Amino acid sequence: MRTKYSTCSVCSKFESLRIFVARAVLFTCVLSSVESLLPPTVLTGGSQSVHRQLCVKFGQAIDKEDTEWRDILSPEEYYILREEGTEPPFSSELNSVKESGTFVCRGCGAPLFTTGSKFDSGTGWPSFTYPVDDSVDLRTDFKLIIPRTECRCATCKGHLGHVFSDGPEPTGLRYCMNGLAMSFKSDDEHPETAKLVNSREVIEGRKSVRPPLGVALPGIVLNSFLAVAITSSFFSGPHGQASSVLEYFPLVFAFYFGWLVVRDISRFMS
Structure with a gap:
């Protein structure tokens, strides 16, 4: 029974990741369209x-x-x-x-x-x-x-x-x-x-x-979206005993994207 649950749990998380990747692609396409309407930043x-x-x-x-x-x-x-x-x-x-x-x-x-x-x-x-x-x-x-x-x-x-x-x-x-x-x-x-x-x-x-806001903002928004999406997809799956360390691997990416957000925001706060 534990093996069956483990397989379903892993499959569920990969399905959630597939959905979040599709949303991320759509989100970046929207950002690209908006960014193309903005004038370039001149240092x-x-x-x-x-x-x-x-x-x-x-x-x-x-x-x-x-x-x-x-x-x-x-x-x-x-x-x-x-x-x-x-x-x-x-x-x-x-x-x-x-x-x-x-x-x-x-x-x-x-x-x-x-x-x-x-x-x-x-x-x-x-x-x-x-x-x-x-x-x-x-x-x-x-x-x-x-x-x-x-x-x-x-x-x-x-x-x-x-x-x-x-x-x-x-x-x-x-x-x-x-x-x-x-x-x-x-x-x-x-x-x-x-x-x-x-x-x-x-x-x-x-x-x-400080990087110009018009340049840094898309990265901050996208990295925030990725961190939240990965974390949300992970915890939205079925809960129970963890059967494999691989199930926690997506959280590594969530922490990484979260760190990028904190780093970029700190540049504006300094």
């Missing part, structure tokens, strides 16, 4: 006049026809910048760059990051703790169902990579960028660029940088 705080000077300095064009981008970029660069692709890890020469300088957009030449914000994340992609002011747009994408924060060049809207909340101080963020989406300009060879960029760079020493 600002620096001088807009300086930003315009840099645009003029680098001769950037905000809008180009698709044929123009194909003429300017190599097939690999076009795939990443214009088709939102991803390069293989550990394939970029920019991973080893330690010289003082500026990482600029490969498509338009706009300054994005400096060596001062670069760190070795061990992921295989060039990683940074913060961008140059006014240089990137952040928006949410749902390509992997779970929402991620996409990072784009604020000037030409080229895809650069994604932002994650597992970076070091002073921001706690990791800007995980595609090396093929950027070029490097050393301070020694481009002193004027370095001077302008330094006037816009986020001031070091800040304890943290």
Whole structure:
């Protein structure tokens, strides 16, 4: 009798999980539709006049026809910048760059990051703790169902990579960028660029940088939904003596998603 109950109990929980996954997919589709109506978040705080000077300095064009981008970029660069692709890890020469300088957009030449914000994340992609002011747009994408924060060049809207909340101080963020989406300009060879960029760079020493609410909110809502849905599906099943440790395994995911919610909310409270 215990074996029969155990089988029914496990089946019941898996059926509940199947239902919750279907609801989660529907929920993320709704979030994606709402997010597409919101304007992208631009990380600002620096001088807009300086930003315009840099645009003029680098001769950037905000809008180009698709044929123009194909003429300017190599097939690999076009795939990443214009088709939102991803390069293989550990394939970029920019991973080893330690010289003082500026990482600029490969498509338009706009300054994005400096060596001062670069760190070795061990992921295989060039990683940074913060961008140059006014240089990137952040928006949410749902390509992997779970929402991620996409990072784009604020000037030409080229895809650069994604932002994650597992970076070091002073921001706690990791800007995980595609090396093929950027070029490097050393301070020694481009002193004027370095001077302008330094006037816009986020001031070091800040304890943290709060992710924009428009970017963080979908993740907070979705992770809350997943935590509640998993917990609810678990405890809605038949109760009795636990016959297998596997029956408690879904609670591991519930605790994980709950921790993500607490972590993201704490960033706004700090």
